[in-house]
Amino acid sequence: MTDPGVMAPLRKDRKATLPRIQNFISSRRFKDVNLVTRLYPDSRTATLSYWSVPGGEGAWVNYPFSEVINQSFTPTALGASFGPTWSTTWFKVELQIPSTWQGRHLHFRWNSDSEATLWSVDGKVLQGLSSTIDNQVRTDYLITNNYDGSSPMLTYYVEMAGSRIKGTYTDDLIDPPPPDMMFTLSETKRKV
Numbered sequence: 001m002t003d004p005g006v007m008a009p010l011r012k013d014r015k016a017t018l019p020r021i022q023n024f025i026s027s028r029r030f031k032d033v034n035l036v037t038r039l040y041p042d043s044r045t046a047t048l049s050y051w052s053v054p055g056g057e058g059a060w061v062n063y064p065f066s067e068v069i070n071q072s073f074t075p076t077a078l079g080a081s082f083g084p085t086w087s088t089t090w091f092k093v094e095l096q097i098p099s100t101w102q103g104r105h106l107h108f109r110w111n112s113d114s115e116a117t118l119w120s121v122d123g124k125v126l127q128g129l130s131s132t133i134d135n136q137v138r139t140d141y142l143i144t145n146n147y148d149g150s151s152p153m154l155t156y157y158v159e160m161a162g163s164r165i166k167g168t169y170t171d172d173l174i175d176p177p178p179p180d181m182m183f184t185l186s187e188t189k190r191k192v
Helices: 014-025 035-039
Strands: 043-045 047-052 074-076 088-096 106-111 115-119 125-130 140-144 153-161 187-191
Touching: 106 115, 125 140
Parallel strands: none
Antiparallel strands: 043 187, 047 074, 047 088, 088 153, 106 140, 106 187, 115 125, 115 153
C-alpha cells in the first residue's frame, strides 16, 4: 500500500536498501553514529606475533597445539598479509586491558579476510572466525559480559587458514582457486 501523495511503493528495492543499511553497520562509514561505534565505543589494538606452519598445504596436521605454542613467533602488525592459499599461520595475540574497562563487556575482534579459529592458552577452541562473506561474517568473540579487572593482560592464539568459508574462489564458484592468494590482517582488537 502506498501513500496517495507518494508515487513509489513503501518497500524499497533490495539493491537500494542493503547498501544504505550497510553504511550504518560498517565501521568505516558514519563513524559518529554507526552501529559498530555505538556497540564498541572504545578499542585498543593487540600486540601480535605469528608463526607460519612450514611444509605448505596440509602440513598443519603435523603440529598439534602443544607444539605450536612453543615455536618462535615473529612480531607483526595490522596491514600485514599472510598466505599463500591453503597455508596455515598461527598468531599469538596479547591484549592489554585498561582498568577503566572494569564492569564492561569485552569483545575480541579478528578480521583477516579468511577462516580462522580462536584458541585459549590452554589449547581449547573458543570460536571459529570468518570475515569473507557478508551474510556469514563472524569477527567477534565475547570475552566477558562483566570485566572484573583481575586479568589486565589476556593472551589468545588464532589459527588462520589460507582459505575462505567457501574455499578460495574469486568470481565464479567453478574457477580453480588461485594458488598465490594472500590474506590481510585488518583488525585484531579488544573492544568494550
